Amino acid sequence: MAVYQVVVCALLPTPRAGLAEALAVVTAEQIEVGREAPVWSVAGALWLIAAVAAARRGDAVAAAQRLDHTDRLAARLGEDANHRWTAFGPTNVAIHRVSVAVELGDAPAALIAADSVELDRLPTGLRSRRVQVQLDIAWAQAQRRRDAEALVALLEVERAAPQVTRRNAIARDTIRQLLARARGASGAAVRGLADRAGVAV
Template sequence: MIHLRAAVAAARHQDRPTTTGLLDRAEELADDLGSDENYWQTGFGPTNVLLHRLSVELDLDNVSYVVEHGRINVDHMPQERSVSHRTDFARALSLAGQGDEAFTELQTAERTSPQLVRNNPRVRETLRDLIKQSPVTAARVRPRCS
């Protein structure tokens, strides 16, 4: 997990070579483990490495990569990881102009763990972007004048 956390930190500093090296090392260790496990509440394994890879690609502005590879089953992962992935994936979908799919991901994340979604700044940012993207319709209800 330390490699994954360090990769996230490197990505947030836009250091792709360090990020890639750390993720590759974490992937080797996850492959040695062979399955997704939750020893010491880490949720470490091949799926978690993939989730972190997607998250750092989003931080490195590689939205197309996240959209292309982000449709993975996270139902077996700890709630925090599942919700974090759905939030990142929704963000990527929103940035790619796929608002309906992004909103669906956020709804699924909220059903999974409302407390992790409702006050999340990334969720708020994504929702703001989705509202900006939504079309304005002429079918708005106007107050009746008597």
Template sequence: MEMAEQAASYLRREMDWSFPQELSVYGTLLLPGSVAAAREGDRSAARGYLEESEKVALRLGTERNDLWTSFGTTNVAVHRVVVANSLGDVDAAIQLGRRIDTSGLSIERRVRHALELASAYVKRNQIDAAIGRVLEAERLSPEQIRWHVMSRQIVTGMLRTRSGKRNRDLVALALRMGVF
């Protein structure tokens, strides 16, 4: 969080606010700051980073991928889900996450969003919905699901639930991933 704040402070002073590439980098930099703040339990800082990032995204006016940032209002919305989930606002994460159309984002961002939603569903013991999101992510990028730490944790966690042990789709996924 401190690193994000120091870098953001520097950019606020030094950047040319008329260059979309610089706005994309600046807005993207704020997003991990929001997640770090949420993981520290700092709601105010997390909200502040998200609000500032959203202002930048609205200023850009379009989804962009300058310097592989995948920055825009959609990526800010995706991070709102991550922040809500990290803060324990699981119902809010699910509500927000279901409404986001990630089709314009990179495959990596789409997969990560599906995993974040799956994580929230697991926390609500909605195993079928969680499996659906992980399978959706696997269709997008099987290699990311097979090796991503988050997907492996989610699948392992689901296997430990009573309904997960009996779900054929989950067992088949776990076998493809080499989880067991």
């Protein structure tokens, strides 16, 4: 991962999130004029971070504009690559569209965006991206009260990265929602997942 991303990602979950967003935007603007694929990848990754940052502060317009910009950079790159460990490409942009919708609390938009994600196109080894989109889908399905679909997505998360269902706040909150509504045969599967994750109502 490029040093720019490391700094921005470190600042984003802190009270200096505004600085992280500004740094991501300024740096991306400066470097994307380069002519090499790795530079486009770093710029694109920074724009994706900036899109998520905008969504977290409720600015849907800025988030959408930044995602559209990354679409153009990904088209210029022309592939799903992992230059400088950025995992940037069309598929990662599609994954971030789902995440941005989740950050904005828009479950229908998240599910629509998820339909465009082709996880099989990601370079091998990028497990965290695959897990993130399944986690976002689980959250969105739970908001729509489609509990069976949410459970399937959570089980995929658990299969790929069991530590996520035990430690991630969104995963645990989603499991808690499903547990509170658990009924019938599917209820046993929800309770089993909750037990393994250490989640109680």
